[in-house]
Each structure stands twice: as C-alpha cells, then as structure tokens.
Amino acid sequence: MRQSQLFTKTRREAPADEVSKNAILLTRAGFINKEMAGVYDFLPLGLRTLNKIISIIREEMNALGGQEILMSSLQRKELWERTDRWDDKKVDNWFKTKLKEGGELGLGFTHEEPISNMLEQFISSYKDLPFSVYQFQNKFRNEVRAKSGIMRTREFIMKDLYSFNTDQEAHQNFYEKAKESYRKIFNRVGIGDITYLTEASGGTFSARSHEFQTLTEAGEDTIFITNEDKKEAVNKEIDNREEDGLKAVEVGNIFTLGTKFSDPYLKFKDEDGKDQHVFMGSYGIGPARLMGTIVETLSDEKGIVWPKEVAPFQVHLVVVTGDSKARAEEIYERLIAENIEVLYDDRDLRAGEKLKDADLIGIPTQIIVGDKTEKGFLEPRSWFVEVKDRTSGDSRVVSIDDFIKSFK
Amino acid sequence: MRQSQLFTKTRREAPADEVSKNAILLTRAGFINKEMAGVYDFLPLGLRTLNKIISIIREEMNALGGQEILMSSLQRKELWERTDRWDDKKVDNWFKTKLKEGGELGLGFTHEEPISNMLEQFISSYKDLPFSVYQFQNKFRNEVRAKSGIMRTREFIMKDLYSFNTDQEAHQNFYEKAKESYRKIFNRVGIGDITYLTEASGGTFSARSHEFQTLTEAGEDTIFITNEDKKEAVNKEIDNREEDGLKAVEVGNIFTLGTKFSDPYLKFKDEDGKDQHVFMGSYGIGPARLMGTIVETLSDEKGIVWPKEVAPFQVHLVVVTGDSKARAEEIYERLIAENIEVLYDDRDLRAGEKLKDADLIGIPTQIIVGDKTEKGFLEPRSWFVEVKDRTSGDSRVVSIDDFIKSFK
Numbered sequence: 113m114r115q116s117q118l119f120t121k122t123r124r125e126a127p128a129d130e131v132s133k134n135a136i137l138l139t140r141a142g143f144i145n146k147e148m149a150g151v152y153d154f155l156p157l158g159l160r161t162l163n164k165i166i167s168i169i170r171e172e173m174n175a176l177g178g179q180e181i182l183m184s185s186l187q188r189k190e191l192w193e194r195t196d197r198w199d200d201k202k203v204d205n206w207f208k209t210k211l212k213e214g215g216e217l218g219l220g221f222t223h224e225e226p227i228s229n230m231l232e233q234f235i236s237s238y239k240d241l242p243f244s245v246y247q248f249q250n251k252f253r254n255e256v257r258a259k260s261g262i263m264r265t266r267e268f269i270m271k272d273l274y275s276f277n278t279d280q281e282a283h284q285n286f287y288e289k290a291k292e293s294y295r296k297i298f299n300r301v302g303i304g305d306i307t308y309l310t311e312a313s314g315g316t317f318s319a320r321s322h323e324f325q326t327l328t329e330a331g332e333d334t335i336f337i338t339n340e341d342k343k344e345a346v347n348k349e350i351d352n353r354e355e356d357g358l359k360a361v362e363v364g365n366i367f368t369l370g371t372k373f374s375d376p377y378l379k380f381k382d383e384d385g386k387d388q389h390v391f392m393g394s395y396g397i398g399p400a401r402l403m404g405t406i407v408e409t410l411s412d413e414k415g416i417v418w419p420k421e422v423a424p425f426q427v428h429l430v431v432v433t434g435d436s437k438a439r440a441e442e443i444y445e446r447l448i449a450e451n452i453e454v455l456y457d458d459r460d461l462r463a464g465e466k467l468k469d470a471d472l473i474g475i476p477t478q479i480i481v482g483d484k485t486e487k488g489f490l491e492p493r494s495w496f497v498e499v500k501d502r503t504s505g506d507s508r509v510v511s512i513d514d515f516i517k518s519f520k
Numbered sequence: 521m522r523q524s525q526l527f528t529k530t531r532r533e534a535p536a537d538e539v540s541k542n543a544i545l546l547t548r549a550g551f552i553n554k555e556m557a558g559v560y561d562f563l564p565l566g567l568r569t570l571n572k573i574i575s576i577i578r579e580e581m582n583a584l585g586g587q588e589i590l591m592s593s594l595q596r597k598e599l600w601e602r603t604d605r606w607d608d609k610k611v612d613n614w615f616k617t618k619l620k621e622g623g624e625l626g627l628g629f630t631h632e633e634p635i636s637n638m639l640e641q642f643i644s645s646y647k648d649l650p651f652s653v654y655q656f657q658n659k660f661r662n663e664v665r666a667k668s669g670i671m672r673t674r675e676f677i678m679k680d681l682y683s684f685n686t687d688q689e690a691h692q693n694f695y696e697k698a699k700e701s702y703r704k705i706f707n708r709v710g711i712g713d714i715t716y717l718t719e720a721s722g723g724t725f726s727a728r729s730h731e732f733q734t735l736t737e738a739g740e741d742t743i744f745i746t747n748e749d750k751k752e753a754v755n756k757e758i759d760n761r762e763e764d765g766l767k768a769v770e771v772g773n774i775f776t777l778g779t780k781f782s783d784p785y786l787k788f789k790d791e792d793g794k795d796q797h798v799f800m801g802s803y804g805i806g807p808a809r810l811m812g813t814i815v816e817t818l819s820d821e822k823g824i825v826w827p828k829e830v831a832p833f834q835v836h837l838v839v840v841t842g843d844s845k846a847r848a849e850e851i852y853e854r855l856i857a858e859n860i861e862v863l864y865d866d867r868d869l870r871a872g873e874k875l876k877d878a879d880l881i882g883i884p885t886q887i888i889v890g891d892k893t894e895k896g897f898l899e900p901r902s903w904f905v906e907v908k909d910r911t912s913g914d915s916r917v918v919s920i921d922d923f924i925k926s927f928k
Contacts, residue, residue, distance in 0.1 A: 119587045119653055121642055145638050147592045153638065154590040156653075162590070179527045182562040182570070184555045185593075185658065186675050207617045209627065212662045219617065219627075230553050230561060234529055245527055245564075250593065250658060254620045267594050 113425070115457040118142075120155050122469045133330060134404040135261030137416050141472045143424075150258025150266040152400075157473065160424035162269075165399040166248055168300050168421060169271050172293045178246040178273050183226055185250055187218040191225040194376045203316060205253040207266075219252035224317075224373040224394060227274050232377045235390065238278055241380060242286065246273035248399070260330065263361060263404035273395040278380070280370075283391040287368060290395050294324055294364050301402055302419025303409060307363060308345035310335050317367045317394065323347060324364035330408040331361035363405055364397040416474030417503050425455040427519075428475035432463035432482035439495060440481040443512055450516050476502045479515070521833070523865040526550075528563050530877045540738060542812040543669030545824050549880045551832075558666025558674040560808075565881065568832035570677075573807040574656055576708050576829060577679050580701045586654040586681050591634055593658055595626040599633040602784045611724060613661040615674075627660035632725075632781040632802060635682050640785045643684065643798065649788060650690055654681035656807070668738065671769060671812035681803040686788070688778075691799045695776060698803050702732055702772050709810055710827025711817060715771060716753035718743050725775045725802065731755060732772035738816040739769035771813055772805040824882030825911050833863040835927075836883035840871035840890035847903060848889040851920055858924050884910045887923070 120142030127146065130136050135152075138144045143158030154162055170180070186209075192198035198218070200206060207219040220226070227245070234240065251270045258266060275290070277283040291309065298307040306327045314321040325335050325345060334348040334357035348357050371389040378390040403422070410417045418424070427447060431440035440458070447454045455475060457466050463482065470478050480498040499515055500507035510518075528550030535554065538544050543560075546552045551566030562570055578588070594617075600606035606626070608614060615627040628634070635653070642648065659678045666674060683698070685691040699717065706715040714735045722729040733743050733753060742756040742765035756765050779797040786798040811830070818825045826832070835855060839848035848866070855862045863883060865874050871890065878886050888906040907923055908915035918926075 117651070119589070119642065119651055123641075145641075147594065147634060148596050151592045151594050153592055153634075156587045156589060159588055159590050179564045180567055181527070181564060182567050184559045184561055184675050186555065186559050186660075188556050205620070207625075209615045209617045212613070212664050217615075226555060226561075233531075233553075234527065243525070243527055252594075256620050267592055 113455050115455055116459045118156060118455070120157055122472055130261065131259055132261035132263070132404075132408075133411070134263060134407040137407055137411055137472070138262065138404075141416055141474065144262060150255055150264065152262055152265060157424045158403075161403055161418065161422050162399055164422045164424075165301060165402055166269070166271070169297055169397055169399060170248070172297050172300075173246045173271065173273055176244070176273075176289060176293045178244045181245050181247050183220070183223055183230075183247055183249055185219050185252065187220045187226060189216050189218065191229055192218060195225055195373055197225070197316065205255060207252045207254050220249075221251055221253045222270075222394075222396075223247070223249070223272055224274070224369065224392075228374050228377040228392070231276065235276065235378055235380055238380055238382050238388075241390070242275065242277040242282055244273055244275040244286070246271060246395075260332070261404050262400045263330065263408070264332075265400065268398055268400050271397045271399065275393040275395070276374070276378075277391045277393075278382070278388065279391055283368065283393055287366065287393055290366055290393070291322070294366065294395075294397070297397065298324060298326075298363065300421050301406060302422065303363070303402075303406060305343075306409060308335060308337060308343050308360070310345040310347050310360075310362075311350060312347035312362075312365075313349050314367060318369055318372070320350070321365055321367045323362045323366075325360035326363045326405050326409060327358055327360050328405060328408045329359050330405075331359045333360050333362055334358065335360045361401070361405055361408075363402055364395075366393065366395045368393055411474070414468075415472030418474045418476055420476050423475050424473075425475050426453045426477065428455050428457065428470050428473065428478045430457040430466050430470050430478060430480050432466060432480055436481045436483070443479070443481060443495065443497065446512065447516075450520075452516070452519065471502065474502060477519070478502060480507075521863050523863055524867045526564060526863070528565055530880055538669065539667055540669035540671070540812075540816075541819070542671060542738070542815040545815055545819055545880075546670065546812075549824055549882065552670060558663055558672070560670055560673060565832040566811075569811055569826065569830050570807055572830045572832075573709060573810055574677070574679070577705055577805055577807060578656070580705050580708075581654050581679065581681055584652070584681075584697060584701045586652045588655060589653050590655050591628070591631055591638075591657055593627050593660065595628045595634060597624050597626065599637050600626060603633055603781055605633070605724065613663060615660045615662050628657075629659055629661045630802075630804075631655070631657070631680055632682070632777065632800075636782050636785040636800070639684065643786055643788055646686055646788055646790050646796075649798070650683065650685040650694065652681055652683040652694070654679060654803075668740070669812050670808045671738065671816070672740075673808065676806055676808050679805045679807065683801040683803070684782070684786075685799045685801075686790070686796065687799055691776065691801055695774065695801055698774055698801070699730070702774070702803075702805070705805065706732060706734075706771065708829050709814060710830065711771070711810075711814060713751075714817060716743060716745060716751050716768070718753040718755050718768075718770075719758060720755035720770075720773075721757050722775060726777055726780070728758070729773055729775045731770045731774075733768035734771045734813050734817065735766055735768050736813060736816045737767050738813075739767045741768050741770055742766065743768045769809070769813055769816075771810055772803075774801065774803045776801055819882070822876075823880030826882045826884055828884050831883050832881075833883050834861040835885045835887055836863050836865065836878050836881065837887045837889065838865040838874050838878050840874060840888055844889045844891070851887070851889060851903065851905065854920065855924075858928075860924070860927065879910065882910060885927070886910060888915075 126136040145153040310323045310325045312323045335345040369392040374390040478500040534544035553561040718731045718733040720731045743753040777800040782798040886908040
C-alpha cells in the first residue's frame, strides 16, 4: 500500500481529552478515531491490526474444536429475566432500547442466555455433547468509567466461546485445554512473558474464575504473583495481602459456569435415558483490549512497536531522497511480488518527518532507501538497502535479495 | 468438516411463525436461528456462506480502490441533528438508547454523518481527494414489517462505501465504476442474470438513486424492465405505468449525495487556495439480504441450491452404506489434502435421510459413496465415486482422480 493513498494521517498532537497512552499513540499514528468517550472507529491501519489479532484467536479457537457462529446484539427481555440478569439493579451496564411496535430490548453485554436458549433445539442426547461454539461479536456495556482508550469501551468486538459438557470432569478437561489455547494467543500477540493466569472472583457469572492479567501501569486491577515460572498470580479482590501488588489489566477470562445458565433451558438424556444437567463454561477475550494492551506495554518514547504477528504491515519501505524514488518503486514491486505486506512511504516529505512517522506507526521492519545505500550495485537484484529493526533500533545494510531470503 | 460434529441439525418442519421461503429453508437446513421477528443468528453453515459473500464484496470494493474501516454503532445525537436526521418524525426507524451518565445515543442505521465528521481532520486540500472508504458494519433499523426472513431485519451487517470527490464530474466517473463493481458482485454470487440496474427515488438520501433489483416474488418493490439486454429497469415509485410490473427485491443501492451530508463538516482548498465543497456518494449492499435473495430465487422443491462461490462447502461427501465407511474416510482425507472444502456426512443414518439432507443443505457438488461404486477398482487413487450435480440432479460415476482433476 502506498502511504500517499492511505486514508490516515499521523498527528503531531494528541487529542486534548485523551489521557490514556494507547488512545494517544493510536490516534496520533492514525489507527483509530474517537466517536465519543469509550467509543472508537478503526481506520485502515487499526483495522488491519485488529483483524490480525482476531485471526490468531480464531486459529486457536478452531484448534480447540470450537465452531464459529454469529449471534445478534438485540436481546429479548424474557430470556434475561429467567436468569435474573435483566434488572438494572442486578446488571448495572445494560444499554436498553425499544421496539417501534412496543416492548423493551437489551443490547447484549454477553451471550450465555441466548446461546443456552438456542441450544434447546440442538441438544437432547448425550450423543450431542460435548461441543463448543464461539463468535466475534459486538458487545455493548454502559460503562461510566471510559478513560482507558480502547481497553475499556462501551462497544467492542468480543470473542466469546461457550463449552457444553456432560459433567464436571469432562468440563474440567476442556477448561484446561482452553487455558493452553489462551497462553498460545498471548504468546503469539507478543505479551506472553508479562501475562499471568490469575485466580479471581467470578462476578455475575460464577463464584470463582480465572483471568489472564498483563502487567501494566494502565491496568485497573492489582495482582500478586504466586509462581513466576508458571506465570501464575492471584487477584487482590479475592486475596488482599499486606504486600505491594502489581498493576495489571485483564486481557482474558475463563469461567466454570456449571449449570447456572443452562438449567433454565437445557437437559440431555444419558445412556440410560435419564435427564441430566448440561455443564457449561464461558471464555472471553476482547481483541481491541489486547491491541490497547500491546500498545501500553511495548511502545517506547518514539511511538508504537508492533510484534511481528499483529503489525498492520510486515515491512515499512521509506524512500528518503528524491533521487532514489525510481529505485524504491522497483523495490516496492519486488516485495509485493514476494507476497510481503508492505507499506510504502512514497510521500513528498522531508526524510526526518518520514522516519519519525515510521517510528510512530511501529511496523517492526523498516527498509530505508536513500543516498547511504546508493553504492556498489550493478543490477536490481543486488541493490543494497538499509534495514532497521524498530524494536532495537539496530540497522544494517544488505542486498534486497539477502533481505528477502532472511525475511522468509 | 465431519457432519456428525457440525453444530447444526436439519429440521423436518419449519418454525410455525415463519412465512418467508428463505427463513423456512435456511432454518430447516440449519443455517440460521431466529432470536425474534427480524433478528437472526448465523450458525456455522450460515456464517460460512455469509462470509463468502462478504469476501466477494470485499474483493470488488478493494479493486475499486476502497479502503476498509470499521465505525461504531453507537452514535452521538448532535451529529444527526446537524443534518436534521435525528428526529423520529424525519427518520422513522431509529433505535435509540441512553448513557448511564445521561444523554441519548442512536444506533446507526447508516453512516453518512459520522464519516463526514471524522473526515474533517483528514481532508483539507485537493491533494487529499479523491478517496473512498467502506466497512462491513452492523446497522440497526427499527422495522415494523419484519416478515421477510433475513431479507429485511432489524439488525444486519451492511457494506457501506462512501466516496469523496472534488466535483460532480470526478464523482460521476467513480459512480460508473461502482456500478460495474456491483454488477460483478451480483454475477459472482449467481444472480446476475435476474438483477437489474433500476432508476429509483433517493429516499432521505438524495432526489434520485440507482438500485439493483433482483426479480423474485418475495420482493416488496415493483419494477418495469426498460432494457433487457442491458439489464436496466425503473422503479414503479418514480414511474407508475399502466402495464403490469415485476416483483423485485432491492439487493444494492448507490446514491449521488452531492454536498448535502459533507457541507456541514467538509471543505477543501483547491489549487488556487479557494474553499470548495466535497462531492459525496454512498453505496450499500446487505450481505444477508443477498444470501436470502439467493435462497428465494435459486432453491427448488428439495431445498437450497447454492452457487459455487457462496456455498458453505465446495463438496458434500455422503457415505450411504456402512461397508463403504473406510473408503469414504480415505476419500475425505484425500479431498482435504487437495484443499477442497468438504462437508463429510459420516452420521449413522439411513441413506435416504442423508441424501435428503444433502439436497436440503444445497452444496453444489455431492460425492456419494456406496455399493453402486464398489466395483472395478484396484487401488485408492482410482476408486470410483458417484458425483451428483445439485442444480441439474445429473450424476456420473468417475474415478476420484478424475474428479479432482476436473474440479480444479
């Protein structure tokens, strides 16, 4: 993609009303746009990164055996009354709306009730179990605090997976596998080494739960590390110790729900033809919160630093002198032909400005084409380029052929 | 995918309250689930088809030069007051909701206002134009009539593209290209030959517009064909003729908006430094309405008939005798290795029931493994299978090798 055509512009100044680091950097770098407090749009660069995070989660959920579905945001009041979660006194972050023809609807903040209700027609025998379904779906939460950029918003895509098993033992077996899938996700998006499996309260869902908490000053939770090697911790909310805790943000949660949400809807017949309860679990991750957490924890004073798997492009090609433009154009075509995702800064701006923007946007590998590398080459295949690593700042001069070989 | 594991079950009976053919067939075949009138969930088969339609549209929008973004559903009242579209008397299908901290919000039924508002920070000079952005985003419309299955719903993903040009001529040029992109989309999803570019009124958007209308008894519009070769028509709403019209459903629409929605927000400086108006267009397609239209127009008495590009799987492998199971398993592995998307009916059911289900689900190519083909083969590569075409019902017996060769 040519940067001159890209719908986005970097900004020198952060919006005056933003206080969170992730919102400031993502706005300045042209990844997001604020509609109102706690509500953001994703611009082309931001949507690319969000979609890469979603793809990683999808791959791991499919590997876990989950099947993807897509449920509605609009929710019938009756379903939520049955489990006593309709009343605003019980759930304090509903957005509700009204049908023209009369009657109240809710905008789903989660989906345990409708999924259990839907499954009534699909589960009748032990042969129908176990299974798990998941979705990437918009959740709405009427947050009063909404100052954490894209880490806590009023509208956000959530990956929610629901598992259904015949009994607690079968459930526990799946639950342990889900933990491992979550570990893989956090490793792949680049925050595995600062993310802890944390015992926590279950909120409105269950007595206890497990959260995945990532260490960051931007977090709203406090955790105590219980095992550094195994990356395990406990949330202050259930174990308020004397010692100093560590600030962290919840990037994922997994709940053993038991039969609480399934009982009003689901029963299955076991091998003896007897009615049995369905044992349920739910497993959430917010891709945008993950994106915000990556920015909070990995960026530096120059801007964002994206890990390889979630960067909007793999390579940022920057031409810094006018004379080198023809050469940069050829390199651009070459990289595209090699199926390397490349953002090409072909704008007519000063070198310093372009390099500053590249650091702000945070694509992990920069290829800089200019005078410095205008030497010693005879034919296009052996042209030399400066390759700079965004994380370390280290750069080296290599031939484009060698770069492509080592990149793959 | 093994059908025994697939989260879906076909149903003999349609839900009692469904009247539309698309909802009846899609529910019976296990593609969708109804939450309430006008609100549906997409089950694994349904989501696969929906995503294939979305991918086709995305490819064509990218080819047109559009850049993908994702905007919010929650909308600030102030933006819509500026163009006089907040009042329920002006727009009669708003869903509105309230913030906990006070203040009303709308759930977007379209996005002209927020996109123009957002672009204020990105457009200042003629150098920033032209460009176009699009999204696949949830729209909410408080429909009173909601009896057309997934063709008219209260919540649906819409592809909306917005174009911004320096003047009417540049706009018209883009508009004509957009028409061609739409043609390609309708051809690719299999309804090109019954879809007409139709002159129509512009509703709340503009004086006149163009719709793409597909002939079907399930449609709510009436059109008159003006040129059969060029597939052109006119909507009865602007040209009420004496003759009998044809029932049709609007599967896409394109609007020349002019400066109506951009003026409150956008201006650009031309080459002489003078302020100029930005010329705008908008272009919508609802992927689920398209999916419903395909079902309405192409299904037969046995069930759904999916065109190749939008079928949930490319091949439906059905084993109809117990003895043939081992052979079917090997064929299944072979097809997967060849990157053919295959749904494998490995369930322990009678042959008749399985073949009936296959016809109902509507995957275009069925491979039937049973006694009929248990002859004349020596080694797996030359095993014979019965290949049935869902549309024509024709079947032939060929070796699996020949099938794979001809399929690719």
